[in-house]
Amino acid sequence: MSKKVQVKPKDLKWKSVQVSDTLDDFGGFYGLEEIDGVDVKIIDGKATFFATESKNNDVEQEQRESEDQELIEFKNLDDIEEGELSALSESDSDDEDDEIEDEDNLNDDDDELTENVFSADLDLQDVVSLVELPEWTKLAKFSMTTLQGLAKLGFTKPTEIQAKTIPLGLGNHDIMGKASTGSGKTLAYGIPMLENFVKSFKSKDNNRAIGLIFTPTRELAQQVTQHLTKVSELILKEKNKYAILSLTGGLSIQKQERLLKYQGSGKIVIATPGRFLELLEKNNELIERFGKIDTLVLDEADRLLQDGHFDEFEKILKLLGNYRKKSSKSHWQTMIFSATFSTDLFNKLASNHNHNKNKNDGENEMETVLKHLMTKIHFKSKPVIVDTNPDEKVSSQIKESLIECAPMERDLYVYYFLAMYPGTTLVFCNAIESVKRLNAYLNLLNISSFQIHSSMTQKNRLKNLEKFKQQAQHNSVLNKATVLIASDVAARGLDIPGIQHVIHYHLPRTADVYIHRSGRTARHKNEGVSVMICSPQESMSSLRKLRKVLSSNEAHLKKGKFRSKQKWQKTVPLLPIEIDIVSQLRERSKIASELADHDIASKSLSKDDNWLKKAAEDLGIDADSDDENKDTYLAKNKTKKINKTMAKDQARYSKAHLNELLSIPLRKDMRKKYLTGGLVNLADNLVKKRGHNSIIGQEEIGALALLKNKKNANKRTKK
Numbered sequence: 001m002s003k004k005v006q007v008k009p010k011d012l013k014w015k016s017v018q019v020s021d022t023l024d025d026f027g028g029f030y031g032l033e034e035i036d037g038v039d040v041k042i043i044d045g046k047a048t049f050f051a052t053e054s055k056n057n058d059v060e061q062e063q064r065e066s067e068d069q070e071l072i073e074f075k076n077l078d079d080i081e082e083g084e085l086s087a088l089s090e091s092d093s094d095d096e097d098d099e100i101e102d103e104d105n106l107n108d109d110d111d112e113l114t115e116n117v118f119s120a121d122l123d124l125q126d127v128v129s130l131v132e133l134p135e136w137t138k139l140a141k142f143s144m145t146t147l148q149g150l151a152k153l154g155f156t157k158p159t160e161i162q163a164k165t166i167p168l169g170l171g172n173h174d175i176m177g178k179a180s181t182g183s184g185k186t187l188a189y190g191i192p193m194l195e196n197f198v199k200s201f202k203s204k205d206n207n208r209a210i211g212l213i214f215t216p217t218r219e220l221a222q223q224v225t226q227h228l229t230k231v232s233e234l235i236l237k238e239k240n241k242y243a244i245l246s247l248t249g250g251l252s253i254q255k256q257e258r259l260l261k262y263q264g265s266g267k268i269v270i271a272t273p274g275r276f277l278e279l280l281e282k283n284n285e286l287i288e289r290f291g292k293i294d295t296l297v298l299d300e301a302d303r304l305l306q307d308g309h310f311d312e313f314e315k316i317l318k319l320l321g322n323y324r325k326k327s328s329k330s331h332w333q334t335m336i337f338s339a340t341f342s343t344d345l346f347n348k349l350a351s352n353h354n355h356n357k358n359k360n361d362g363e364n365e366m367e368t369v370l371k372h373l374m375t376k377i378h379f380k381s382k383p384v385i386v387d388t389n390p391d392e393k394v395s396s397q398i399k400e401s402l403i404e405c406a407p408m409e410r411d412l413y414v415y416y417f418l419a420m421y422p423g424t425t426l427v428f429c430n431a432i433e434s435v436k437r438l439n440a441y442l443n444l445l446n447i448s449s450f451q452i453h454s455s456m457t458q459k460n461r462l463k464n465l466e467k468f469k470q471q472a473q474h475n476s477v478l479n480k481a482t483v484l485i486a487s488d489v490a491a492r493g494l495d496i497p498g499i500q501h502v503i504h505y506h507l508p509r510t511a512d513v514y515i516h517r518s519g520r521t522a523r524h525k526n527e528g529v530s531v532m533i534c535s536p537q538e539s540m541s542s543l544r545k546l547r548k549v550l551s552s553n554e555a556h557l558k559k560g561k562f563r564s565k566q567k568w569q570k571t572v573p574l575l576p577i578e579i580d581i582v583s584q585l586r587e588r589s590k591i592a593s594e595l596a597d598h599d600i601a602s603k604s605l606s607k608d609d610n611w612l613k614k615a616a617e618d619l620g621i622d623a624d625s626d627d628e629n630k631d632t633y634l635a636k637n638k639t640k641k642i643n644k645t646m647a648k649d650q651a652r653y654s655k656a657h658l659n660e661l662l663s664i665p666l667r668k669d670m671r672k673k674y675l676t677g678g679l680v681n682l683a684d685n686l687v688k689k690r691g692h693n694s695i696i697g698q699e700e701i702g703a704l705a706l707l708k709n710k711k712n713a714n715k716r717t718k719k
């Protein structure tokens, strides 16, 4: 009886197996080999090979001859049943160098196979552990690709909205999903679509488009694309590099048309309606291609169905719907998701329906909204409504607060907040000019600040977002503030990791914008702070309206069980302010504000002059500045800007003065003249590096902890 000895995977003599040359018939296989007379045992989660001794010598002998033809057997992970693991050739660690050396000999195709189909670090241990995601596998049967993606992202269990909607999505139901911001809606609709995508590799029509996802902003489309790509990275190999494709404005349409021509590209498309309509109208073939989709998704649906997106979206639905009818295929599955679905957001939809009349007593808000939606969007059947936050409007993981100040002191209190709580902060302004100005103001105060707004090019928006994320990572170690200042284009859906605070520099115009802005913090299971800065007048008017909408939850009104509406929340807790710190910041803030006004006004004036000169050149006339003065609007506008500028030496002096002030450390309780005097031995704290990073004598406490302590303190005093 010949003895079995352990052999290394690379010493095995694999024989390649002839298979048909079209990928489809591989049933997901990318290359196939077989071997006989070798046993495989799983030891410590790793495949170990045992060959008969005689085989072993031959194996070594022949291995050298067949080395460069080596095609390694890879089984598409989706075909691996639990517990059944084919013998996958894998090098153990001491052969790593040879393995790398071998790879150098592989020709391009083999390179592609080795690198594309199976990442070397995904050894059996990982594959075995992948199926051990019980919280997911008890929900439904998922492909190994999806489980592998979820395991790699560390998503050990589904969020509530995912657990409730994924089985419905896999069951091809139409869905209307509502869940608080940061609760995982992207994968709630993304995973059922990815499962169809994985299955499509076994279907004959491997080029068919599987799904279309529409988002209201380019950034969100980019983010959803990245999110889905990460989950399905295992199957998205060179061959499928463009299978999940983002098609948005702001980037080259020619390139997007070229990418759509690649074999296997655009099986899942994430698009903004404007650009997608432009592509459809330029190329009828795309109408046929995307008319065949299985699933259509509207992310941030309420925003998509207003703000002018709806007209474009309606045209897209008509083009694809007409094709669908002609091809007499059943209608596609439709899933619409948002954190906010409130009837007043759907006025445009309900314009030809007076929704008050059509509203049945006790009908809840979601049903009313859905009724209007169904007049505009053709569903396969009545969508299943999944509402995981019927009561609260703002995620319960967000601590809200308010800073009341004079209208001209907004800058000062933003500066105060950032000085006191140097974390990662997102500041929202209602106007692009305010974004630019605040960005200049904070940079003058040596605070890392970046801006994104809709009048920037797409490339610059994405670049600034990237720079902000990198700087935030760097600064968090140094406990320094990093700020992203944004207009509401950034409010929706952006998932920027680690945002600790959201500041509303201006009060949002509607409740849903407030919810979406605040939802940029407290993502998934994290907590965060949302601070509104408003004047006393605003507190009495727009803030009261905002709070009333946020607190009114009609979900409580059930037919026959009329319960009184929750008393709307009269107050949001005021943020405790250290007046002595504010007083030390006042002069710096004033100089920085003036310099920021000067910067913005000077840039704007020079832009106006250039524009006028260019316009005059184009018209072949002299740029006569008098013309400009004759135009009262231009003249007034110009005067306003000139009044904000200062003479060059004045600007230089102010800057020098500001830098001098910035070199003086802030100190709590200015009254204490001596470091060792008073109740707290400041010197001791300094030596032991206790207390606030940049304010002497100030205790180190974050805004979230401060508000939580305050809330608990209030509870205690009420008892």
Ligand SMILES: Nc1ncnc2c1ncn2[C@@H]1O[C@H](COP(=O)(O)OP(=O)(O)OP(=O)(O)O)[C@@H](O)[C@H]1O
Binding pocket: 154, 155, 156, 157, 158, 159, 162, 179, 180, 181, 182, 183, 184, 185, 186, 187, 338, 339, 492, 493, 494, 495, 519, 520, 523, 524
């Ligand atoms: N099952 C999960 N386990 C852990 N984290 C998850 C899970 N699903 C999603 N996440 C993470 O939670 C964060 C929020 O996800 P996502 O952006 O999909 O939320 P959302 O509900 O779409 O938010 P918004 O309403 O702001 O668009 C992301 O960072 C995502 O990676």
